[in-house]
Structure formats: structure tokens, C-alpha cells
Amino acid sequence: MxxxxxxxxxxxxxxxxxxxxxxxxxxxxxxxxxxxxxxxFANGGQIAVSESAPWSQPGMPMKMLMRSWRGDAPFRLRLRADPAQWRWLLAFLSNSRAGPHRAGKLRNLALARYSLACLHQTRAELGNDFSYDDRQKGILQLIPAAAQTHAMQRDVDEMAARGGSVSWLSPDETSDVEPALASAVARGLLAGAVWGQTDESGDAxxxxxxxxxxxxxxxxxxxxxxxxxxxxxxxxxxxxxxxxxxxxxxxxxxxxxxxxxxxxxxxxxxxxxxxxPMYGVKGYSITIPLDDDISAPETSLTDLKNRLVMSRLGQRLRVAGFAEIGMRPDVEPVRVATMMTRIGELFPDLPLDGDLSPWVGFRPMTPxxxxxxxxxxxxxxxxxxxxxxxxxxxxxxxxxxxxxxxxxxxxxxxxxxxxxxxxxxxxxx
Ligand SMILES: Cc1cc2nc3c(=O)[nH]c(=O)nc-3n(C[C@H](O)[C@H](O)[C@H](O)COP(=O)(O)OP(=O)(O)OC[C@H]3O[C@@H](n4cnc5c(N)ncnc54)[C@H](O)[C@@H]3O)c2cc1C
CATH class of the missing domain: 3.50.50.60 (FAD/NAD(P)-binding domain)
Incomplete structure (x- = not known):
């Protein structure tokens, strides 16, 4: 055909x-x-089986409203006189109930796993020379000190019970997996991490x-x-x-x-x-060029403090995040500054004074x-x-x-x- x-x-x-x-x-x-x-063009680079749950989940509508006016809020919502936005938000709200969320989590997990298996087949077909700044080192979800972890613990246990390769790491175990986090662990910034061991990353x-x-x-x-x-x-x-x-x-x-x-x-x-029923949810990324001798993370990371993701792409570190509904497509300096501040806290040695290629994209999201x-x-x-x-x-x-x-x-x-x-x-x- x-x-x-x-x-x-x-x-x-x-x-x-x-x-x-x-x-x-x-x-x-x-x-x-x-x-x-x-x-x-410049997304977060994560192949995130362990983080494939839908964003429509109990508590999410409230998170979107709280601190929505602040430049460092992970989620921001600006209501517009746009019937398509209102229809989408109502449907999102309806899908954020416990029942639909649970069904969606299992459905997405199955697709993410299947997709990873298909990616492995593609790599086998294309040969060893086929590379895209990819890494098969898993994803660490970094838990900030003093975070509430009950709901997360439940999710990890559930995913492990379904055969998922996820495990809970202490702060020391976290820096064993990713030595570039040793300084953050020593300064007490992290309560540990959840490690999705079969997750991957690469430049789409x-x-x-x-x-x-x-x-x-x-x-x-x-x-x-x-x-x-x-x-x-x-x-x-x-x-x-x-x-x-x-x-x-x-x-x-x-x-x-x-x-x-x-x-x-x-x-x-x-x-x-x-x-x-799709709406564009705005996100940001910056890309930090790395020198040979700089200690930068090799494992892909999701920092749960600001919900930023970080992926090592060859001699670059991609940092991405934020979810904004109803925002214009320009780069707001406060968002870039928030990403730089958090990177500076976690990895004080990383150079942030060069061209960071700030970028925005709109995720094509269903409710x-x-x-x-x-x-x-x-x-x-x-x-x-x-x-x-x-x-x-x-x-x-x-x-x-x-x-x-x-x-x-x-x-x-x-x-x-x-x-x-x-x-x-x-x-x-
Ligand atoms: C900040 C951010 C971080 C993200 N991080 C991750 C991540 O870590 N992991 C992950 O899995 N996903 C991530 N995503 C989501 C992921 O990037 C998107 O889901 C994905 O790129 C969508 O791909 P697509 O091919 O559907 O859309 P696009 O990449 O937008 O491609 C659609 C293409 O269609 C073309 N097109 C449009 N209209 C026409 C037309 N009329 N005729 C011909 N061509 C047309 C466009 O020019 C475009 O090239 C992230 C997204 C953002 C914004």
C-alpha cells in the first residue's frame, strides 16, 4: 500500500x-x-517507563491552581476565554478522579513497556553504530529532603509487584548509582530516590x-x-x-x-x-554544554522538588520541565532562572554561564x-x-x-x- x-x-x-x-x-x-x-526538538530525553502515569490524577487540579502565579511553580494555569480550553480542563478534571487515574496508569504502563521492547528491537535492527546520545542507565526520581513519600511508596510497591524494575534508594545508595549527586547527598538535599532501572534516555x-x-x-x-x-x-x-x-x-x-x-x-x-480533544501544555528546556573534565550526571534524573528532568546527551545536559496551560509561546526568563538555580544547588560545579539554548514546546495532551x-x-x-x-x-x-x-x-x-x-x-x- x-x-x-x-x-x-x-x-x-x-x-x-x-x-x-x-x-x-x-x-x-x-x-x-x-x-x-x-x-x-529539545524535550527532556527520558524514556520513562517508571513515570508513565497520566498527569490527570487526584490532587492535580489543586496543584495546578496553587502558586499558579509564581514563576517557580511546576504547574501554571491561565484561564482564557477559549471554549476549547474549558472543555479540555473539564475533561481533565473528570479524568483526575481515582478510578480513571488508576485505569490510565495501568494502560500507560503497558504501552510504555511495550514501547521500550520495540525500541530494543529497532536498535538491534539498526546495528551497534546507531546512536543518538543514548544511555541505558535508568532514571532516578530524586526525593527532596522532608518530602511526603507515602503515596510514592505505594506506587513503587505496586509497580514492583507488577514486575517493574523499580527500587527505593537511601541517600547513600543514590550517590552510589549516580556519583555526581555525592555533593547534594552530603549537603542533606536529598531523602533518597526511586530508581527505574530499565528506563533510558537519549536525544529524540x-x-x-x-x-x-x-x-x-x-x-x-x-x-x-x-x-x-x-x-x-x-x-x-x-x-x-x-x-x-x-x-x-x-x-x-x-x-x-x-x-x-x-x-x-x-x-x-x-x-x-x-x-x-488535545491541548498544548507548554514546557521549557535548557541545554548545558559540558567540558570533558566536568563531573555531570550520567543517569537521567527527575528532581521532584520542581519536577525538572535532566538527561545527559553526549557532552550536553538537557534540563526540562514545567507545565503551563493557557500561556503564550515566549521564553519567560524567570523559568530559565528557576532551572538554573536548582541545577546550581544540585551540581555546583556545572558551568551555567554559556549559551543554554532556552526552548519552549507544547506537549500535545489529551485529557x-x-x-x-x-x-x-x-x-x-x-x-x-x-x-x-x-x-x-x-x-x-x-x-x-x-x-x-x-x-x-x-x-x-x-x-x-x-x-x-x-x-x-x-x-x-
Ligand atoms: C519541555 C518538554 C519536555 C518533554 N520531555 C519528554 C521526555 O523526557 N520524555 C518523553 O517521552 N516525552 C517528553 N516530552 C513530550 C514529547 O516531546 C512529545 O510528546 C513529542 O515530541 C510529540 O511528538 P510528535 O511527533 O507527536 O509532535 P511534533 O514533534 O510536534 O511533530 C509534529 C510534526 O508535524 C509537523 N506538522 C504539523 N502540521 C503539519 C502539516 N499540516 N503538514 C505537514 N507537517 C505538519 C510539524 O512541523 C512537526 O514537525 C516533552 C515535551 C516538552 C514540551
């Missing part, structure tokens, strides 16, 4: 790869001048660039074609099935179309009368924290793979395999019904 994948972020690139593996001819169409130049943007370069080398133009600077402006539909897409005046024909355009998937589907993977109702042959929110890098490989199976008429070998686009749309209408 001839398949068009719209969107060249981490989701579009992995989807294209999975479809090629299924034997299809694939055209990957990207609006921007380069691949992975939007939300996949580099992954996309290198994956697509390999695929371009491996497949002929007829089998795999990538076109940047090609914004899709419309979907072409027959009586009830998809025929292709329009890029300006240009018609590009296909048997199947998969929309992996992140937040913009909403705009592409609106003319078909399909409302996609129940689960991606939208599957057919679009009402148009045969049209599919979507989007809405991965704060976990797009973590979920990408599994989501790609699921959508490629569904497009090929196969039953995915993992639970997939919970990600059907229909379920979320019905919940918010």
Missing part, C-alpha cells in the same frame, strides 16, 4: 519506519524545513535525523520518500474513504493517510467535523493522558497517531508499531483499544 505519514516529529518518523517494516511504500511529509523541529531529535538517514539509504525512492517544506493544507476524501492530501495546489495520492502532526492534527481534522492511536471515524483509510503529551518519546516506538499493525489490518500484539481515538472524543463532547 502507498501510505502518507503527515508530520516528521518523533511520532511520524517512527510510524514511517514501522510501516516500511510492514512492507508498505511510505511518503513522510513535513511542514518545516527540518524534521523534528517542533515538540520533538538526533534519533529522528539518524533513523531517517538510515532508512533513506536502505530503501529506494519508490519505497521511502521524505519531503520537508511540505505543509499539508487539506485531506482529500472520496465518498467515504481517503484519497490523499493537498499541499497548496499539489495533490498527493495515497491508499492510507496517517496523521502524526502533533497538535496540528486538530486543524487537519476540523474540516471533516472531527474534534480532537486522560493516553495517546490517540487508530482509525478516524467516518473516513476509511484515515488514521491518527498523536496526543502523546509528556510521553511522546517514551511511547513513540510502541505507538508506531500499533498504528502500523492497524493500518495493515493486523491485530496489535499489545492492548490497543484504550488508545482508540473515539474514546477520548466521546468523553469530551
Amino acid at each position: 502507498r501510505i502518507i505519514v503527515v508530520g516528521g516529529g518523533i511520532i511520524g518518523a517512527t510510524t514511517a519506519h514501522a510501516c516500511l517494516r510492514h512492507g508498505h511504500d511510505v511518503t513522510l511529509l513535513e511542514a518545516g524545513h527540518e524534521l523534528a523541529s517542533v515538540t520533538s 531529535r538526533l534519533f529522528v535525523a539518524r533513523l531517517v538517514a538510515q532508512l533513506t539509504e536502505r530503501y529506494s525512492d519508490a519505497r521511502f520518500c521524505v519531503r520537508c517544506d511540505t505543509p499539508i493544507t487539506g485531506l482529500v476524501k472520496g465518498d467515504c474513504d481517503i484519497r490523499g492530501v493537498m499541499s497548496g495546489e499539489k495533490y498527493i495520492e495515497a491508499d492510507r493517510v496517517i496523521l502524526a502532526a502533533g497538535l496540528q492534527t486538530r486543524d487537519l481534522l476540523a474540516p471533516l467535523g472531527v474534534r480532537v 486522560d493522558g493516553a495517546p490517540l492511536i487508530g482509525p478516524v471515524a467516518g473516513t476509511k483509510g484515515l488514521f491518527m497517531n498523536t496526543g502523546h503529551g509528556p510521553l511522546g518519546w517514551t511511547f513513540s516506538h510502541g505507538a508506531a508499531q500499533i498504528i502500523a499493525d492497524l493500518v495493515s489490518g493486523k491485530t496489535p500484539s499489545t492492548e490497543f483499544q484504550g488508545f482508540a481515538p473515539d474514546r477520548a472524543m466521546m468523553a469530551t463532547v
Whole structure:
């Protein structure tokens, strides 16, 4: 089959790869001048199976409101006269009840695990030379001194009981796993950590660039074609099935179309009368260049004090975080300063005076924290793979395999019904 994948972020690139593996001819169409130049550009780098629970959880709406006006608050909410924002917030509130959260946690954990297994297969297929500043050293969730840990302890026990590789570490054990934390431990800043041992990290943007370069080398133009600077402006539909897409005046024909355009998937589907319940939740990152002789963390970290994540990407340390709803897309200096202050506390030797490349991105979030993977109702042959929110890098490989199976008429070998686009749309209408 001839398949068009719209969107060249981490989701579009992995989807294209999975479809090629299924034997299809694939055209990957990207609006921007380069691949992975939007939300996949400078994310936190974590493949976070141990942190895959949805953000919609009991207590979260209150956390979003508390301290929302402060520059250092992990979550900030600005209400706008925007019906889409209100609809999304109401649905988020409804999904934050204990029952839906618990179901969502198990559903996301299964996808995250499946996705990690798919990533391992991809690495085996692409060979030992395939690298993307990746590290297989787990993720440490750093617990600040004097933090309340009951709920966390329960989550860790539950995940361990389900066969997850998570363990609770004392402060000394934490610095044994990550020696760069020794100074923070000695100064009493940490009460310990939760270690997700099988978690990983890596640069999603580099992954996309290198994956697509390999695929371009491996497949002929007829089998795999990538076109940047090609914004899709419309979907072409027959009586009830998809025929292709329009890029300006240009018609590009296909048997199947998969929309992996992140937040913009909403705009592409609106003319078909399909409302996609996704909202952009703003986050920040900075990237600290490292000298050879500097002691910087090798293990990926989630600092629970400000909910910042840190991933070592080669000779760089990526620091990312914050969740803002209803904010404009500019870089607020107070957010960058908050990240620098915390990094300075934990790692006083790290150089913070160079260019830190501050960046903001908008996570394409659904109200129940689960991606939208599957057919679009009402148009045969049209599919979507989007809405991965704060976990797009973590979920990408599994989501790609699921959508490629569904497009090929196969039953995915993992639970997939919970990600059907229909379920979320019905919940918010
Ligand atoms: C601060 C921050 C930190 C994060 N940290 C992590 C993390 O540590 N781990 C993790 O798993 N996830 C993380 N995420 C989430 C992750 O980055 C996203 O879920 C993921 O990048 C979404 O990928 P995507 O391909 O769906 O979207 P995008 O990367 O936005 O890609 C969509 C692409 O579609 C293209 N496009 C849009 N419209 C059209 C059109 N009409 N025609 C053609 N092309 C189009 C866009 O140009 C874009 O390139 C983080 C996000 C943020 C903001």
C-alpha cells in the first residue's frame, strides 16, 4: 500500500519506519524545513517507563491552581476565554478522579513497556553504530529532603509487584548509582530516590535525523520518500474513504493517510467535523554544554522538588520541565532562572554561564493522558497517531508499531483499544 505519514516529529518518523517494516511504500511529509523541529526538538530525553502515569490524577487540579502565579511553580494555569480550553480542563478534571487515574496508569504502563521492547528491537535492527546520545542507565526520581513519600511508596510497591524494575534508594545508595549527586547527598538535599532501572534516555531529535538517514539509504525512492517544506493544507476524501492530501495546489495520492502532526492534527481534522480533544501544555528546556573534565550526571534524573528532568546527551545536559496551560509561546526568563538555580544547588560545579539554548514546546495532551492511536471515524483509510503529551518519546516506538499493525489490518500484539481515538472524543463532547 502507498501510505502518507503527515508530520516528521518523533511520532511520524517512527510510524514511517514501522510501516516500511510492514512492507508498505511510505511518503513522510513535513511542514518545516527540518524534521523534528517542533515538540520533538529539545524535550527532556527520558524514556520513562517508571513515570508513565497520566498527569490527570487526584490532587492535580489543586496543584495546578496553587502558586499558579509564581514563576517557580511546576504547574501554571491561565484561564482564557477559549471554549476549547474549558472543555479540555473539564475533561481533565473528570479524568483526575481515582478510578480513571488508576485505569490510565495501568494502560500507560503497558504501552510504555511495550514501547521500550520495540525500541530494543529497532536498535538491534539498526546495528551497534546507531546512536543518538543514548544511555541505558535508568532514571532516578530524586526525593527532596522532608518530602511526603507515602503515596510514592505505594506506587513503587505496586509497580514492583507488577514486575517493574523499580527500587527505593537511601541517600547513600543514590550517590552510589549516580556519583555526581555525592555533593547534594552530603549537603542533606536529598531523602533518597526511586530508581527505574530499565528506563533510558537519549536525544529524540538526533534519533529522528539518524533513523531517517538510515532508512533513506536502505530503501529506494519508490519505497521511502521524505519531503520537508511540505505543509499539508487539506485531506482529500472520496465518498467515504481517503484519497490523499493537498499541499497548496499539489495533490498527493495515497491508499492510507496517517496523521502524526502533533497538535496540528486538530486543524487537519476540523474540516471533516472531527474534534480532537488535545491541548498544548507548554514546557521549557535548557541545554548545558559540558567540558570533558566536568563531573555531570550520567543517569537521567527527575528532581521532584520542581519536577525538572535532566538527561545527559553526549557532552550536553538537557534540563526540562514545567507545565503551563493557557500561556503564550515566549521564553519567560524567570523559568530559565528557576532551572538554573536548582541545577546550581544540585551540581555546583556545572558551568551555567554559556549559551543554554532556552526552548519552549507544547506537549500535545489529551485529557486522560493516553495517546490517540487508530482509525478516524467516518473516513476509511484515515488514521491518527498523536496526543502523546509528556510521553511522546517514551511511547513513540510502541505507538508506531500499533498504528502500523492497524493500518495493515493486523491485530496489535499489545492492548490497543484504550488508545482508540473515539474514546477520548466521546468523553469530551
Ligand atoms: C519541555 C518538554 C519536555 C518533554 N520531555 C519528554 C521526555 O523526557 N520524555 C518523553 O517521552 N516525552 C517528553 N516530552 C513530550 C514529547 O516531546 C512529545 O510528546 C513529542 O515530541 C510529540 O511528538 P510528535 O511527533 O507527536 O509532535 P511534533 O514533534 O510536534 O511533530 C509534529 C510534526 O508535524 C509537523 N506538522 C504539523 N502540521 C503539519 C502539516 N499540516 N503538514 C505537514 N507537517 C505538519 C510539524 O512541523 C512537526 O514537525 C516533552 C515535551 C516538552 C514540551
